[in-house]
Every structure is written in structure tokens, then in C-alpha cells.
Amino acid sequence: MGPVRQCRIGPNFLKAAARRRHLMSKVNEYHHAGLIGGQPEADDKTVVAKIRHTEEGFSTAWLVTPASIWLILFLVIPLVSIIVFSFWENTPQGLKPAFSLEFYGEYFYTEGFFDVEAKRFLLPSVFIRTLGSTIYFTLTTMVLCLIVGYPIAFFLAMQVQAFKFQLALFLLCMVPFWTSYLIRAVAWLPMLGRRGLINQALLGMGIVDKPVSFLFYSEFGYTMALVQIYVVLCIGPIFFSLAKIPKDILEAATDMGATPFQIFREIIGPMSMPGVAIGMIFIFVVIMGEFATAVVVYGGKTSTAGTVILNYYGIANYPFAAVNALMLMLAMVIGIVVILRIVDIRKEL
Amino acid sequence: MTVKKGKTSSGALSNISRRKFMGTAATVAAAGTITGFPNIVQAAEPIRAIGLGVSIINEIQSRAAKDVGFKIRGQAMGYGALFGKTLNQNDQYEVSECYFDMFDVMIPSGVFQPIDTHRIKDWDKVSNLTKTGMLTPGSQVGQGDAPVRQIWVDKDGKRTDGPSRYISALPGWHNADSLGYNPEETGRSIDSWAELFSSDFKGRVALLNIPQVGAMDAAMGMEALGLIKFGDKGNMTRPEIDVLVDFLIKKKKEGHFRAFWETFGQSVNLMVSGEVVLQSMWSPAVTAVNAEGIPCIYASPKEGMRGWHGAISISKKATGKKLDQAYEYLNWWLDGWAGAFVARQGYYMSTPANTKKHLPADEWDFWYEGKPAAKELPDPFGNPLVKKGAVRDGGSYEQRFKKIAVWNSIMSENDYLVKRWTEFLTS
DSSP states (O other): OHHHHHHSOOHHHHHHHHHHHHHHHHHTTSOOOSSSOOOOOOOHHHHHHHHHHHHHHOOHHHHHHHHHHHHIIIIIHHHHHHHHHTTSEEETTEEEOOOOOHHHHHHHOOSSSEETTTTEEOOOOHHHHHHHHHHHHHHHHHHHHHHHHHHHHHIIIIIOOSHHHHHHHHHHHHGGGGSOHHHHHHTHHHHHSTTSHHHHHHHHTTSOSSOOOTTSSSHHHHHHHHHHHHHHHHHHHHHHHHHTSOHHHHHHHHHTTOOHHHHIIIIIHHHHHHHHHHHHHHHHHHHHTOOHHHHHTSTTOSOOHHHHHHHHHHTTOHHHHHHHHHHHHHHHHHHHHHHHHHSOHHHHO | OOOOOOOOOOTTHHHHHHHHHHHHHHHHHHHTOSTTHHHHHHTOOOEEEEEOTTTOOHHHHHHHHHHHSSOEEEEEOOHHHHHHHHHHOTTSOSEEEEEGGGHHHHHHHTOBOOEEGGGOTTGGGSOHHHHTSOSSTTOBOOEESOHHHHHEEOTTSOBOSSOOSEESSEEEEEEEEEEEEOHHHHOSOOOOGGGGGOGGGTTSEEEEOOHHHHHHHHHHHHHHHTSOOOSOTTSOOHHHHHHHHHHHHHHHHTTOEEEEEOSHHHHHHHHHTTSOSEEEEOHHHHHHHHHTTOOOEEOOOTTOEEEEEEEEEEBTTOOHHHHHHHHHHHHHHHTSHHHHHHHTTTOBOSOHHHHHHHSOHHHHHHHTTOOOOSSOEEOTTSOEEEOTTOOOTTOOHHHHHHBEEEEOOOOTTHHHHHHHHHHHHHO
16 A cells, blocks of 8 residues: 555645634635525524424435345345355356355466466456456546636636636537447547548548548557547546535635646645546546446457456356456455545545 | 347336336226236246347347247347356347357256257258258368257156267357458458458557457468467367467567457447458448448458358246246247348358248348349338349358358357456457
């Protein structure tokens, strides 16, 4: 966990947070304009009355019942059965209940282990390597989404003053989500394909004499499509946490002679971290489980952890598919824990 | 395995029919007559059939229902789901419209009951392709899971050496796949699987990404190049799989492959968009590319094609009335209407003589005889599909099945193959 600790929030952030809390206590009395600005505060009596009403009407147990039933039926039970299946045996007569670690071994095992001729240890098993390449593409996309998405969210929250324009532009960001996921992925072909727009332009301008093919069905095209499809997932949360920053603090900072860079480093950056973290978690979780884009945009030329699960599901080797699913889940949980250790969302919300 | 863009299954049909029936019954009861009797017969318990979108198509099962007098609740699914459900949940269907390449798994597992050929009305009309392995005398049987190696069982469902009164499944629709290519782009006609690895088409080649099938296409290519001689392409050994996959990884790193496709639609798109000039392809997909106005030829490689064969099976759990219904449904499949329907998708049926009775002469000549279309011909849903004068590539039915190099198979080393294939894709 060494490098993780290094990534954790430095003293600057802590200072900024302390200062912010101090400022917040002062500015809390004001109402802010904007999408997420403070709500008009209710006087104490109504608040108390509301709480009472809730307590009398529905007890906590009742309130959590629907969600609990839902989660038990569609999350806990399937999850438990995946865990149970992962220990079963796959015999020629079909599945057989058992407690076998065979498929866990298979997941990690590499034949030969030590290559005598080359005098080196062999690579990790193909399944670990596949998980590794999935993580690689996920992290690359996360970084690119942050680079592309943060400025957009910043512009929306900080530069656009009128609420209705904020809302309109934010909805504009969501436009791609109005069409189905597959259409968004397939739509890259007319753009990046051999007979696509870019190739036509390059040919027309005489820059190339035959169509270039690195644009599509390539690592480049794949990463680009992932960023385009999923960047909105981080724009939203970042926008919301930026919009929550009281404008008064920024004004105060300017009045006291802080440069824009200082303001960003000391106030805006740290205060938008929860949004960044939530956005990154969204992207991380979605892309780790991704397999369709790899097929449509990368032409199936890479395997993701998701395609491995599908492949083994396809030959009815459910126990091994379950092992793969659990390993993917483990990697996702570790990833989320790491992100949450870098940023404490709870404290910031 | 050919998965045509499937029409939706008729899972919801039964509800409607039940509601309708209840309504009818209520009316009848109110009227106090017994004229409702035929309705009650009509609403006999439905049977459940599972299969791919190739054979589970609303039009097929609802027509069958009309002819046999009870509903067939069809459920179309993907190949993997079909395989899993057939193997692990044989109480969830009466009839599984599966494929002979699954039978190295299905026969030992005992999920089906042997089918008594004495109860199959048109058994003598079923062609020799599945009975002797040779559609016409002197044909090549082909390596791998040829139907003739999978069909014969005894009354307990155990394999027998040769013909028997009992069969593991009723032979259904089938076809042979090979390579599709754009002649304008390749600049020459393709007549060998070896061309799949020709450096002339580097970066413009696609391969089918279903490990079991893609590996066989690649194996045909390697063998045609003279790089290796496989003992049985339909059942490779581990060292053979290693040689094959290592070669594929080398080719992939050289940038030989443009893409790997998994569905019918993807293969069509690759060809139509010009991304790919040569790829392993299914015959109806070639027709679909042509329908988009893009030239595409279905190659007849001199090494032979890769065949596959549908197998209509009855679950061991089907008994009594349900079993009788299942037999009725099986008999209906052979009767000809279904054969004509699948012919318009480009598939052949095991009872060609019956199919011929239900297919207008023009259509029979085009689909089965390989003759030019005398007029514009329709697809199964009545939309225009084949232009006048077009010729089906790959020749007549007999020519096509005279030389099957290998049949779709699930190898003994299937798990190892899938593992190495994953490595190939990840590399």
C-alpha cells in the first residue's frame, strides 16, 4: 500500500479543508444561487415536525424494507449462488455440487511455471493477464476521462452563470445517452473506419495515399470510444461538487489576493475531490465489467475479464465462469477501496 | 453455428392463448352449450421448445401450432445459453432444437431420450447425409462430429456402432460454411482456405470469434498452407492446439487480422464497410452483403467446407401426453413447410423431397439446385431478397455436401482450446 499512501491527501489539502470548514461555518448563513446552491432553510419548528411525522408514519425498518427485499432477491442471492457455483465440479454429466478448488487453481496456474530454456519464470496465467489488460484499459480511460471531463464540468459550474444555461448545457452533455449504447459504439465506424470521414479527409488532402487503419479496430479507437461513451459518468458528479462550492469563498480568496491557480489548488481542487472520486468509481466499475465495446470497436481483438466469463458461460463451464466473475469482483472491490482511501467521500459530502 | 438475427420467440404467446381460452370457456359456460369443446382441445397444454434464432422463429412455431393443434412455446437464445440449458435443465423443455456438435457432451450426460424412428412418419425420406454420412454415394464424410457419428443409439440412449431403430436426435436444418470475399478488393478468386493467411490481405482479414469454430477455420488454413497435418481437425490434441494458437498469435502480432466477429450482423458490417476483404463467413451473411449492393462471393475452397447440422431432440423428462406432442412436433418439422421456410434463409432440410413439395420451382432451383434465380425471390418473411439472375455461390446442395472437410465439433480438449484462444485474443 506504499504508493497509495503517497497519493493520499497532502498537508495542503488538510490545510485547505480546515480553512474551508472555517469559512463554511461563516457562509452557511447565506443562501446561494445555482443548481445545487443552499436551500432556503426551514425554521426549527417545521424541521422538528417533519422528523416527528416521519417517525410516527414509517419506522426505519419499513423504509428500508423495499430496498432490502430488492437487494436480497437480486443481489445477495445471485452473489451467493455465484460463490457456491465456483466450488462445484463440471463433469460430463453436467454440474455436480462439490467443494472443489480445481477452478481456482486453474485461474492462477500457468503450465510449466519456469521456462528452462529461457531461464525465466513464465508470465502469470492467461486469466490474470486478461484481468491485467482490463485494468490497464480501465485506468487509461479513467485518466483520459478526467482530463476531458473535468474542464467541461468546471466550465459548466464556474463559467456559466445563469442556471438555465447550466441546465441546458448539462443536458447537452447527456445527449449521447439518449441513444442506445450500441448505436454510440457503432457510430464510430463511419467516422474512423477505412471509408470513414477522417480517412476521406486525409485522402482528399493528399496526406495519405491509402486509408489508414490504426484509427479503428485498434487500441487507439477502443480507448477513444470508451472515453466518449463514459466521460459523462464523471462530468455529472464533478459538476455537482463544483457547483456546491460557495461562490463567496472564491470571492473572498480573490479579494485577499489569491491567484486563480492558488484558488484552484487550495479551494476548488480539494473541494471537488468527492465528485472526482465518485465519477472515477462510476467509470471504474463500468469499464471493468465492459465487454461489448471491445467487440464492436476493437473488433474483439482483445479479451476483457468480461469476455472470458462469457466464453466459459458459452461452453456451460459455469464454475469457472463463476471463479472469473469473483476474481473480477475482487479486483473491483480493491479498486474502489483504493479510490475511497484517496478521497474520503463521506467527510466531503 | 449460424445465428441469423432472430425474430422474437413466442414466450408470451401462451399467456395470450390462455386468456383467450378462459374467455372462450366463460362464454361457452354462459351459453350453456358444449360447442366450446373444440376450443378446449385446441388449448391443450403447450410444449416447450428451445433453440437458436435459426429455428425458433415466431412464424415457424405458430404455423406448427396451427398444424398440430397445440401451442409450441419457443424460446430463442444464444448458442452458449442453449448449450447450458439443454445440458443442465432438461426439465425446462420438451424439445431442444440443438446441434449435433453438442452431442459428445449430451449423449453421455443422458439428458435426452432416444427417439424411436418407428414413430417418425417420414423417416425413410430423411436423406443419407445423416444416416450414412454421404448425401450421394462417394461423398466425403468429413472429420469431426459428423451427424452420422452422433446419431445412432440403442433404446437406452447408448451409442451403437451402426444403424439402429433409435436415434439420439432428429436431423434438421443444416449448412456448410466457408470463406466470403470481396472480389473487387482481393483481385482474384479465392479457392483455398490457405488464403486466410495470405500476406496479400494483411490487415484486411477477419476470423470467427467462437473458439470451437474459429479454430477449425484457422486449422483448415494452416493445413492448406502445408504447415501442419492435423490428425482430426474436429478433435485436436493439445500439441496441435498449441501449434495452431502459437501460429495465430504470431499472425495477430504481425497485424494480420482486422477484427474478430461473433454475430451474423458483425460479419455483414465488416464486409459492407470495406474494413475486411476476406473472412470466415456464413452463407446467409454473403446474401445479406450482396443485398447491400456490395460484391461478395462465397468461396468453394478445394479443401472442402465446414458443415454443421441441427438436431431436434426430446428431453428425457418428457413423458405421456407431452411425449406424444413432442413426436407430433418432430414429425411436423420433417413435413416440408418448415423445410421451405428455412430454405429461404439459405439452410437445407433433412427431408429435401418434402421441402420440394412446399417450395415453388423457381425457389427450389435457386436454393437447392444452384441455378440462377428466374425471378426476384423472397426471404422467409416475404421481403424481396434475391435479385433476378443471381446465383447461389457454392453450387448445388449436392456439390456443397459432397466434400465436407470437417463438421462443427466440440473437442475433447475444449477447455484447453478456450483457454489458449483467450490467450490469443489477449496477446
